[in-house]
Amino acid sequence: MLVECYDEKGAEVYEIIIKQIFQDLVLGTAVDDLKAFVNPDDPVFILAIKMKKTSTVVEFKDVATFTYVKENDITSIFIEDENYLPNILKRLWRMFSRDEIYQPNRFTIEISGNQMNLETLIIDDPKSNLQRRIYDAIFRILPEGFKIIKDMSTKDIVAVVATDELIMDAWIEKANVYISELENGM
Template sequence: MLVECYDEKGAEVYEMIIKQIFQDLVLGPAVEDLKAFANPDEAVFILAIKMKKTSGVIKFGDVANFTYDKNNNVTKIFIENENYLPNILKLLWRRYSRDELYQPTRYNIDLDGNQMELEDLVVDDPHSNLQRRIYDAIFRILPEGFKIIKDVSVGDIVAVIATDELIKDDWIDKANDYIAELNRGL
């Protein structure tokens, strides 16, 4: 972790704030590296965070067994991994009304018609979930009053520039330098 600031005490305070927020949100193990820049004179704060690699997306067909009963025109779904059941139900309730879902047991769901295409429905995306948690941390870290925010995130690096003025080109360059350094592992 690197926090750049012309004021040494300011850098120490921001490092402490970042560590505390990461500890509160249990993000430490999910972050590979971080670079921050604070300049109170120019009212700018730049933060770039490299996320660790996450597992791939989990599709409905990965955690459930699908069969289509032609005679009754019903798709029967057996949930094999109950950890994803809340996500599955939330997605199905968005797509269908609760009246269209028949759930005779905790692990069984019946839907009218041929619904085999649901096997490709994404029920969990760890990369997206981690990214959302990192954005939450960033918005807690940013200085109060910095309402102008530019997101310059790329791939596994979440990066933002925050200020209360117009964003300058050299700040964007600095953020891009941080992204390049994090990509190279510097």
């Protein structure tokens, strides 16, 4: 972790703030590296965070078995991994009303019609979940009043430039340097 600031005490304070927020949100083990730049003279805050690799997305067919019975016009879904049941129900309730989802027991869900296309429905996306948690941390870390934010995130790096004025090209260049250094492991 590198916190750059022209004021040494300011850098120490922001390092403590960042560590505390990461601890509160249990993000320490999910982040490879972090670079921040704070300048009290120019109201700017630059933060670039490299995420660790996550597991791949989980599709519905990865955690359940589907059966369509044409005579009854019902698709039965047997949940093989109960850990994903809350995510499954949340996704299905967004697509159908709760009345359309029949759950006779903990492991079985029945839906009218041929719903075999649901097999490819994404149930869990660990990378997206991690990104969401990192953005939550960033918005807690940013100084209050810094409402002008430029998101410069790339594939595995979440990066923002924030200010309460117009964003200067030099700040964007500095963020790009941080992104490049994190991508190259520097």
